[in-house]
Structures are given as C-alpha cells and as structure tokens.
Amino acid sequence: MMIDPFCISRCQRTRLLAALLAALLLTPTVHGLQSAGAASAVAPLSAAEREAAERITADQIRETTAALTAADMQGRGTAQPGGDKAARYLAERFSKLGLKPLGDNGTYLQAVKFKVYQPQPPMAMQVDGEALKFGDDFVISPPYNGDHNVSGNLMFLSYGLRQDFNLLNLQGKIAVLINGPPKGVDEAWWKKQDAQRLIISRIFQLGAAAIIITNGGTKENPYATIARYMTRRYVAPEDRPEMPSTFPPFVLVSDAAAEQLFKGSGTTYAQAKAKADQGQMAAQALKSTVKLAVRVKKEKGAGSNVIGLLEGADAKLKEEAIVYTAHYDAFGVEADGRIYPGAADNALGVAQMLAVAEAFTRLRPRRSVIFMAVTGEEYGLLGTEYWTKHPTWKLQKIAADLNFDGLGTEVYGPVKRIVGFGAEHSELGALLGQVAAATGNLVVPDPMPDEKSFYRSDHYAFVKRGVPALMLMGLPEMDKAALVARIKQWEQTDYHQPTDTIRPEWHWDGPRAIAAVGLLVGMRLAETDALPAWLPSSPFNQPRGTNKEPPPEQ
DSSP states (O other), X not given: XXXXXXHHXXXXXXXXXXXXXXXXXXXXXXXXXXXXXXXXXXXXXXXXXXXXXXXXXXXXXXXXXXXXXXXXXXXXXXXXXXHHHHHHHXXXXXXXXTOEEOSGGGSSEEEEEEEEEEEOSOOEEEETTEEEOBTTTEEEOSSOOSOEEEEEEEEXXXXXXXXXXXXXXXXXXXXXXXXXXXXXXXXXXXXXXXXXXXXXHHHHHTTOXXXXXXXXXXXXXXXXXXXXXXXXXXXXXXXXXXXXXXXXXEEEEOHHHHHHHTTTTTSOHHHHHHHHHTTOXXXXXXXXXXXXXXXXXXXXXXXXXXXXXXXXXXXXXGGSEEEXXXXXXXXXXXXXXXXXXXXXXXXXXXXXXXXXXXXXTTSOOSSEEEEXXXXXXXXXXXXXXXXXXXXXXXXXXXXXXEEEOOOSGGGGSOEEEXXXXXXXXXXXXXXXXXXXXXXXXXXXXXXXXXXXXXXXXXXXXXXXTTOOEEEEEEEEOSOHHHHHHHHHHHHHHTTTSTTOOOOTTOOTHHXXXXXXXXXXXXXXXXXXXXXXXXXXXXXTOOOXXXXXXXXXXX
C-alpha cells in the first residue's frame, strides 16, 4: 500500500517482540550448531579470548548509553543538531581509542545529505464542512510532492479491481480505496503481482484528484500506530527522485473517519467493506464532498556516519576488514517539542559497539576492524545504504558485518539465549554457534522468519552488496509471565516513543554478554585465513561488492 516503507517495516518490527518469546521454548540448535548443553564438545575460549571478553564491562555500556541519551543529545535526530552533537561525541571517542579516521578528508565523519519533510499546519480535511483531526482521523502518506488544495466528490472503488472501475468517472474526483488484498486473494500473490501499485497507477491515470485509503491498519499495527509515525518529520536520501507535483496526494484515514465519508450514501463503510469482502460489487459514488489542504515543509539536511579503523597486524590480511555497525540515530525532536531518547533503540547498541572497539584496541588482530556508527537507520537504513554505495573501504575486502541493533530485551536480566539474524545464510552461523557454546549461551533461530526482521536493520545494506552479516540480539533468563508482561508494556508505551529511556531496573550484564559474544566472533574472524563464505543454499550468495540486488524477499 502507499504508505512509506520505513514506517511499515519499523512498525511491523514490534511484532518481533512477541515472537521472541517463542524462542525461549525452541530447541537451541540451528543448522547443526551445538548448544551449550554440548559445550564439552566445543573448543573452549583461549586465554586471550577470555581476557579480552572480561575487558567489556557493564559500567562501560551503561555510561555510554547514558551519555547518548542525555538531554543535550536531543534524541540524536537525523539531520538535526542533536544528531550532529552525537556524531562529534562518537568521533571524539574513536579518537581517544586511537582508531584511524575513515570518513571524509581524513576525518571520522562521512557526510550524508538528505531531504527533510515536515507536515505543517494547516493540514486540513473536511467532509461536508465538518473538520477531521490530523493524526487522529487522517494522515498524509509520503513520499510528499508539494502542497495541495483539493476538493471534490467521492468515488468509492472498493478494492480497486477491474470491475470496480467500470461505471465510475474519476476525472477530478477523490477516490476512496480499501487497502488490499481482498479476502480470498492470496497475500503472497497480491504482493508478487505488485497489485496495489498497479491499482494506484490506474486511479491516477483516470484523473483522480486525490486518493483516500481505508483499512490501512492491521491488528498488530492499527491505524493509530501508523499515524503516530506519519505525523512526524520524514527524512529521505538526497538523490531520491521527487514525485511529480501532478501526482495526487494520498490520505490514510481511520475507520471512524471512513464512516464519515459514507454519510448519506445509503450504506455504511462497514457494510460496504463487508459486501466487498464477500466478492460483491460495492463500488459506488458517495454523496459526501471532501476538501483537503496539504502543507509540507521541505528542506535540505545533512548527517554523518562516524567511522574509525583499527589497522590489522598481518601484512596481507590487514587489507581485509571486519565491520561493526550500530545506528546512533533516534527520532530526535519533533515539531511539538517532544524528544525521543532512543535508549534501547539504539543508544544501547552503540554502547555495545564502543565497548567492543575498546577491547579490540588492546589486541593485535590480523585483519583490520572498522567501527561504524551510522545515521538515518530509522528512515530506511539511509546511512549504511549511503556507505555501501560510497564505501571508504573496498567492499570486496569486507569480511563480514556484525550489527548491534535490538529492542532492549537483553536489559531485562541475564542473557543466555542469542538470536543471530542471518546465521542461516553464511559460515558466520557456525562461528556464532561455536562462540555461544564456548560462553555458555544457546543460539536460537529467528523465531518468526515471516516477519522479515533480517531485512530491517543496517546489516542488510551489506548483505545486498554480497557481504555476509549477523545482527545479534539477546533474550533474558526470567519468569516467562513476567517477561511477557514487560515486553507488552514496552511495546505499547515505549517503542519509538519519548519514553524509550534508561530505567533504574535495567540489568546491564545482559548487554555486556551480547557485546562479549560480538567481540569474540570478530576476534575469530580476524584470525582466519579465508573470508567467511555464503552458504550455497542462501539466496544472498553473490560476490562481495556486487551492485546486483538480491532476490526479492521470499
């Protein structure tokens, strides 16, 4: 549907929270990896590995997380002063660790340019002269293409199938479309056919002045959740093509607002939708008239990836590098003054990465190691997408990406279970299994692969360029009922909200344990002669540095 992909993918990520609970009950063996129960069959940690892991402390991670969520960081917004301040802070940390600059012009910072859009008052919609409330009743969906003043009669197109267009003249009208697929139509087929886009294109070609989309929410992500994102500022890459100004605006409405559209039409929205779901003809001209005023402020903006290098000790292998990533951006400051600290997502991940960096600086790894704190992740992996298109190290020489970006579950208590997103695609999975077993942890598979979580954090930008990658997430040891209650509360009240803050009850040994596992995986990668390979069965099995997009999500 014509709702910005960053919002939907990030909103859907909340479903992973409940799915992670299932992992607590899974058999801890993935792709032949040995569980902690069979640790005796796995090589123990070496003395050097134990010593390095012990250098990572809970205090380190707590102090960095606190610094990144301090009031003066203003939520580390992409292309906002708080984001710039956080980038300078991270560059200073890299400098103190003795990492070499790997950004632009001998600095730690790689500039990334953006377009920034902010919905502005008066964002207005009236139905027969009655005003709807922006946010509560309607939102405008990006991508934005300028200001609009639209008024017209309504044409209800049901799901927009061919028969729904037969008797309706859309020229200058406002089309009302139910978000599909219709009941009885296979969702996978609908997506493969790109049906929603084709329907929208057809409506545009027939001259509609605007498109109102109903049924945009789901049980997991209701309209209110989606609207929460679409009333915020929106950041896009500088080179993203603009939509033609003639393209009609897209409006997403709540069910209550949809009912208002049907007033005086002899049927309710609920009745019309039920009729459409039964396969009956439901398209009709509605009696109401809508006036719509769209106001969006567009500006240029910039942020920075922060990149530091620890050069390897081996004359040959130092030309190859392991990359650690963590996004430092959160949602910053909104127009209403609210600040989004982003403590669990993802100041915590950046703190873990910095702890790994500090431990590595006391080592002499054969391969080089790159530490990258990236911007713009919350808007669609913008920082890593930019770096992989404008790399400051040859992609063909990147061994792997190890990514820290979680939902904060590791702060709930001691961690003994680890999800390695992407473990099933490359030799990194076996390596993670070995490290987990040697540290008394259990590796569990992605508990809900249908949620496509593997595609929704910075490591995926590397995967698309042929670089094997892992994202690490920890699950706590605690009473299941208490865990369920805590996760549900956080999902409802804190995820991507101003309340994502450090809490007194956080258990800091969990993040320490995940950082230690990430360190050990990197240490072993740094010493191997061969680069880790994709498994032949993986759909992402393509050469490093490729510009070819991987196969579509299955």
